[in-house]
Amino acid sequence: xxxxxxxxxxxxxxxxxxxxxxxxxxxxxxxxxxxxxxxxxxxxxxxxxxxxxxxxxxxxxxxxxxxxxxxxxxxxxxxxxxxxxxxxxxxxxxxxxxxxxxxxxxxxxxxxxxxxxxxxxxxxxxxxxxxxxxxxxxxxxxxxxxxxxxxxxxxxxxxxxxxxxxxxxxxxxxxxxxxxxxxxxxxxxxxxxxxxxxxxxxxxxxxxxxxxxxxxxxxxxxxxxxxxxxxxxxxxxxxxxxxxxxxxxxxxxxxxxxxxxxxxxxxxxxxxxxxxxxxxxxxxxxxxxxxxxxxxxxxxxxxxxxxxxxxxxxxxxxxxxxxxxxxxxxxxxxxxxxxxxxxxxxxxxxxxxxxxxxxxxxxxxxxxxxxxxxxxxxxxxxxxxxxxxx
Numbered sequence: 001x002x003x004x005x006x007x008x009x010x011x012x013x014x015x016x017x018x019x020x021x022x023x024x025x026x027x028x029x030x031x032x033x034x035x036x037x038x039x040x041x042x043x044x045x046x047x048x049x050x051x052x053x054x055x056x057x058x059x060x061x062x063x064x065x066x067x068x069x070x071x072x073x074x075x076x077x078x079x080x081x082x083x084x085x086x087x088x089x090x091x092x093x094x095x096x097x098x099x100x101x102x103x104x105x106x107x108x109x110x111x112x113x114x115x116x117x118x119x120x121x122x123x124x125x126x127x128x129x130x131x132x133x134x135x136x137x138x139x140x141x142x143x144x145x146x147x148x149x150x151x152x153x154x155x156x157x158x159x160x161x162x163x164x165x166x167x168x169x170x171x172x173x174x175x176x177x178x179x180x181x182x183x184x185x186x187x188x189x190x191x192x193x194x195x196x197x198x199x200x201x202x203x204x205x206x207x208x209x210x211x212x213x214x215x216x217x218x219x220x221x222x223x224x225x226x227x228x229x230x231x232x233x234x235x236x237x238x239x240x241x242x243x244x245x246x247x248x249x250x251x252x253x254x255x256x257x258x259x260x261x262x263x264x265x266x267x268x269x270x271x272x273x274x275x276x277x278x279x280x281x282x283x284x285x286x287x288x289x290x291x292x293x294x295x296x297x298x299x300x301x302x303x304x305x306x307x308x309x310x311x312x313x314x315x316x317x318x319x320x321x322x323x324x325x326x327x328x329x330x331x332x333x334x335x336x337x338x339x340x341x342x343x344x345x346x347x348x349x350x351x352x353x354x355x356x357x358x359x360x361x362x363x364x365x366x367x368x369x370x371x372x373x374x375x376x377x378x379x380x381x382x383x384x385x386x387x388x389x390x
Contacts, residue, residue: 036181038151046134051076056086062297063089071308083258085308093183113290120179139171193383211375240295247288249354251346253307254333288350324360
């Protein structure tokens with residue numbers, strides 16, 4: 001018998017970094033990461049107080065939103081919610097800076113689902129000022145709260161005397177510290193059963209092995225085309241994403257509360273369509289495309305897709321398998337469970353640029369779908385062999 005024990009609480013996270021700092025005594029980067037940890041878990045840095053980075057990126061949910069009842073995250077102000085599903089922050093440090101790969105003809109990397117932040121530091125600046133998230137009116141209000149925080153003296157220890165005196169510079173340093181925290185092993189432990197199997201320290205079950213073969217087979221799941229599963233040339237653990245962008249033909253989500261937000265936040269109302277990458281690079285050829293997520297810890301990070309349309313991992317794989325072989329639902333707004341019962345799929349949110357080369361009619365059997373799902377659960381960090389069986 002095997003078991004999986006992921007980081008269970010913010011307390012576990014808070015204990016992990018000091019231990020790391022003890023090992024790296026005197027290391028400036030470790031000190032910066034500890035400062036970033038204090039910022040990450042501080043609920044006073046929203047306006048009003050009550051929401052921290054960890055609210056939507058919690059350790060016990062693989063640093064994704066722990067509240068699975070909504071497809072998007074609630075803001076600190078009542079009645080406000082984001083327009084997209086909060087992605088996991090785990091392994092995000094490995095995403096290259098946002099760029100256009102001329103050889104492949106593709107956009108790659110960056111942060112957020114649409115790549116609008118080139119780096120971790122740029123991403124860290126966004127949520128504080130987003131009116132649908134932490135809702136601070138400006139940078140100065142954030143910096144003032146940090147100046148009053150118990151950990152404010154650490155800024156001078158890390159960045160020098162007067163580190164918080166200049167608002168613009170202080171805000172940059174806040175982001176720098178948060179990014180340093182997200183680059184620690186806490187966010188990339190590579191401790192899944194699959195990692196243990198690659199290291200020869202675990203055995204995959206017959207079903208898990210079948211799922212892996214289907215996951216990698218070009219004439220079957222072909223999942224590894226965008227979610228590479230092999231170690232890198234230097235033995236680097238696979239990240240299960242190529243950091244590119246794709247329009248998978250995901251339907252609009254009738255459960256997205258963003259549709260009902262006031263016009264100041266959503267002028268299009270119920271007709272709003274998310275252009276994704278297209279809006280960032282101002283190219284209609286990129287409309288509807290979102291960054292390929294890592295599949296590491298996918299078991300813990302539902303709901304899935306940019307708008308949280310899929311509440312189940314199995315439903316997601318079913319969609320990949322028969323998106324193009326099932327008929328279109330008559331209505332444009334049909335939830336996942338209803339679509340599965342009716343054996344139809346609604347129209348894509350963005351009908352242009354849909355990837356119909358690598359998914360949509362895979363021909364997988366029900367058993368093969370189950371096998372792929374079971375395999376993906378081996379990617380959850382914190383795996384341990386059951387000591388009671390030794």
